[in-house]
Amino acid sequence: MAIRPLACHDSVVAASRPTVTTVWIGALALGAVGAGFGLLTLAEARSAPAGSFGGTSWVGAAAELSAGWALIVAGAVEFLRRPARRAGLLLAGAGIGWFFAEWNNPGLNSPAAFTFGLIVSVLAAPLVAQAALAYPTGRLDSRSAQGALIFAYAGAGLILGMLPAVFFAPGQQACALCPANLVLVRSEPDLVGGLSRAGLILGLGWIAALAAIGARRLRKASPLLRRMLWPVLVPAGCYLLLVGTDFAHSLPRGTLSNDSLEHRLWLAEAALLVLMALGVSWVWIRDHRTRATVVRLVMEAVQSPPPGGLRDVLAGILGDTSLELAYPVGEPPRHVRADGRPVSVGAGDGQAVTPLVREGRTVAILQHRAGLLDDPGQVREVVAATRLGMENERLQAEVLARLEDLRAAQARIVATGDAERQRLERDLHDGAQQRLVGLSIALRLARPQPDPDPASAPRLAGLIDQAGGELRLAIKELRDLAHGIYPALLADEGLAAAVEALACTSRVPLIMASLPQERLPPQVEAAGYFLVVEASELIGALAGTHGATVDAKHDADMLVIRITADAAAGPGLALTDTAAGPELPLEAALTDVADRIGAIGGRLRVEHVPAGAVTIRAEIPCGS
């Protein structure tokens, strides 16, 4: 039976990959067997030219050999390049299958050869179709392709091959000169005719199905895959259409033959198969060029990283703008982009995920359009070409992600601190202070009114008044303490209200040039508030200041605060209580508040204006 096993689910497991020597031996054997079979076929055809396609002329001989050999050579080389895949073997198989058409030549001498020919002569079409549809992996990528191929093999090998052969007695059925049919069971001329006709009609069906599947595959392929597929799929498709034409032409007669039209069709088929083989080799060249381009782009990316990094390079090469390149970092692993920012990757919604693995470790994860990287060889190429750049970028992403973690942790610490301050403030106000007030009222109530014992009353009243005074003092101190910890006004009404209220307690007059009236995230308000507190206190300690201007603006998600010391005319400002120059102490004194601002991603700068004035300037991002 001539039906080949389908190579649909051949796995590309590295463990079973043949060694280099075996591969060379295999490829050479394949070439030798193919070449020998081609020569043998041609010799047979030339021995009985009347029943042959390629036996009548040198042109026919050239067509015979070039089509078969081209596919066999292409298959052998493809096998050499990727021994783990079936694609090479399938191509070589198609080349060998091309020769089968010559073997049902009635002029042959050998009954064995003639019988073989009766069974397999139409198999070239499904073999070529399989080689094309399974290219370049050697695996069929859809159930419909598998079904159509089974249909084709059954149609060509059984209904047009084995079954009629079983009932075909050459001597009794208008072929007195034919060699004997070794598989003849019973002569049934009508059945042979019927099977043959049915086979041709079915043949038109499976040819149409295979051509449609090939066209759909081409249409649905990613741009990269399509560039690789069309040089092979288009000639193969045209070849199938010619076979179909032959079937349609032969239908009235009821059987395939080698009349003059069929001869010309055969020559055209040969040319298309040569083109298909050339298509395969064209892909090698393209492949090589693409890889060279990838390597060049990646080298460039490594030397002078483009803004989008490797992701943009890959998106460009693979033709997928939605491509996402993520690096697993941390423990437990999470995914970040090259800039260290977290990204979520996952399959679904037309997207697929391909891990790029090197030495058993996932270096990166590509999220891309489904089907873009279905070819494992392609993935390996991407990994190989981008290895250096990816390693580089992954390390960088890891560092950036850690920095981001650190910053987030810092911000959390500050936020926790603020929450704690606020809690303390409330505890003081609502707990201790309330209790003291209650106590003072109780004392007041206990103070004797006009007393029955006039001797003790004044002393007791005096004592209670004294205790009441102490209590008032305690309440005042508590209030100041609570306010310093975290002013309730800041939480209740925001930055502008709290900073305006500062003007009442500040050592120097504060002029509010502008303040953002809208509410900002609490950590931003706290940072801004404590900055103004610290800065105005510092400026109050500078000699020669007669005030400070606070200018806070909020736009484009950035709070910019400038606190400028209004210097009196004079030789510049200096901290009155330090001997050192003005620069160091100012900045050093602001370390705490600078840390607080830094923790939420902001910056603090002290600017010394030539006139001697000082501006403390902070930029605080208000984003999440």
Add this chain to the structure above:
Amino acid sequence: MRVVIADDTMLIREGTARLLEQAGIEVAGTAGDGRKLMQIVSTEQPDVAIIDIRMPPTHTDEGLVAAEQIRRSHPGTGVLILSQYLEPRYAMRLLQDHPEACGYLLKERLSDIAVLTDAIGRIADGECVLDPTIVGRLVKRPRPQGRLDQLTQREREVLALIAEGRSNHGISEVMRLSPKTVEAHVGRVFSKLGLDDTPDSHRRVLAVLAFLRS
């Protein structure tokens, strides 16, 4: 004189009630939160509601909110906010929308029954009362050049006393000046603040507001 008291601390609420009763003020009811307070105010229609600034559920500015609501829906009831905060801003928030019959005192005034009853009385009369400590802080604060700088030291003292809610008579007693002199000072304060043409009771309030805002 009838008052209601709202404070979530029982000791303070009941203590204040007893102090006020000793001082001859009728306490018509007490409340532990804003909702209860609003109920008592609508049923009792007191002269003054004495309200703690921080009350449940959020312990932020429920007292202020309740005070604003009372001033809106019960014009006959004055409000006195008792606060633990020395923040002029809160006082201003109360005064600027309803600049009549309201006051803002620090909580520790509760033990100074004379100040408390005086404030309640003046609020019932439709005046505004500010805690002297807050006024003092406003007077002493370093300030950029402004309208208030046109006032003399004396006039500023007079303005501070106006802000505390004192009448001309009260000011003359505190400053030991003749009522006529005080009247002249007050007139100059008003004219320097550009308040010549407004009726007297409003002028006093507006002067206080100018003072708060400066």
